[in-house]
Amino acid sequence: MPPLIGVSACRKQPGELPVHTVSEKYITCVTDAAGGMPLLIPALAERLDLPALAERLDGLLLTGSPSNVEPHNYGRPDLDPGDACDSGRDATTLPLIRAAIAAGVPVLAICRGIQELNVALGGSLHQHIQNMPDKLDHRMRRDVDFDAKYRPAHPIDITEGGVLHKLLGTRRVLVNSLHAQGIDRLAEGLTVEAVAPDGIVEAVSVTGAKAFTLGVQWHPEWPVPYNAVSQALFEAFGAACRARVAARFGTLSAA
Numbered sequence: 001m002p003p004l005i006g007v008s009a010c011r012k013q014p015g016e017l018p019v020h021t022v023s024e025k026y027i028t029c030v031t032d033a034a035g036g037m038p039l040l041i042p043a044l045a046e047r048l049d050l051p052a053l054a055e056r057l058d059g060l061l062l063t064g065s066p067s068n069v070e071p072h073n074y075g076r077p078d079l080d081p082g083d084a085c086d087s088g089r090d091a092t093t094l095p096l097i098r099a100a101i102a103a104g105v106p107v108l109a110i111c112r113g114i115q116e117l118n119v120a121l122g123g124s125l126h127q128h129i130q131n132m133p134d135k136l137d138h139r140m141r142r143d144v145d146f147d148a149k150y151r152p153a154h155p156i157d158i159t160e161g162g163v164l165h166k167l168l169g170t171r172r173v174l175v176n177s178l179h180a181q182g183i184d185r186l187a188e189g190l191t192v193e194a195v196a197p198d199g200i201v202e203a204v205s206v207t208g209a210k211a212f213t214l215g216v217q218w219h220p221e222w223p224v225p226y227n228a229v230s231q232a233l234f235e236a237f238g239a240a241c242r243a244r245v246a247a248r249f250g251t252l253s254a255a
């Protein structure tokens with residue numbers, strides 16, 4: 001029985017009524033690389049029983065999105081005009097992350113997802129890294145084609161002896177970069193697993209988590225075919241999700 005892996009959706013209103021959307025690349029990394037059964041989670045917030053949902057998940061994938069976590073969630077002034085937000089998604093993922101961690105559900109958080117992980121546990125975000133002195137411009141390039149947007153953009157230095165180092169077996173890899181925000185105050189209970197050359201946090205883990213819980217600021221879900229780093233991330237996430245199935249339903253069920 002493949003693990004049931006929740007995939008966070010965004011809430012948008014392109015027309016008369018709201019829609020809940022997930023880019024297919026986040027769905028296929030669950031099916032093709034993690035070996036899971038994706039369950040798209042609508043951004044319906046308190047209309048969902050999020051603790052009950054978390055208990056029934058074998059894993060949770062927090063997707064990237066051009067929208068930003070609203071700063072009132074971490075006590076900062078509102079977003080600049082023109083900076084996209086998604087309050088429905090914030091009100092869904094932030095409590096769902098806390099419930100999933102408490103329930104021992106494996107979590108893989110990508111881009112917006114690592115930012116949500118940090119905010120959910122009490123941290124804060126930089127708004128526009130590119131405007132900060134001595135920082136790289138981490139934004140998605142708009143002057144290139146789609147695949148070029150996901151090409152390696154900078155190296156990351158991986159914390160020696162950490163979760164990511166043990167997973168990858170190396171201290172330095174190249175990653176892509178499609179974000180303007182980034183971790184400012186690191187939440188208590190998170191461990192930095194990697195940083196960019198300018199010190200921006202690029203990966204975190206939940207300190208002492210019951211299960212695999214990793215957030216990455218880059219995008220391992222694209223391009224396909226996955227590189228060795230992406231493959232290792234998804235395989236480790238999938239294995240943790242299968243371990244939860246085995247613990248919940250018995251070993252044979254995880255086959």
Ligand SMILES: N[C@@H](CCC(=O)NCCCC(=O)O)C(=O)O
Binds near residue numbers: 064068069112181182
């Ligand atoms: N808006 C945040 C997060 C950026 C992010 O998740 N980018 C991914 C966009 C492409 C996709 O949806 O996969 C920020 O700017 O930091």
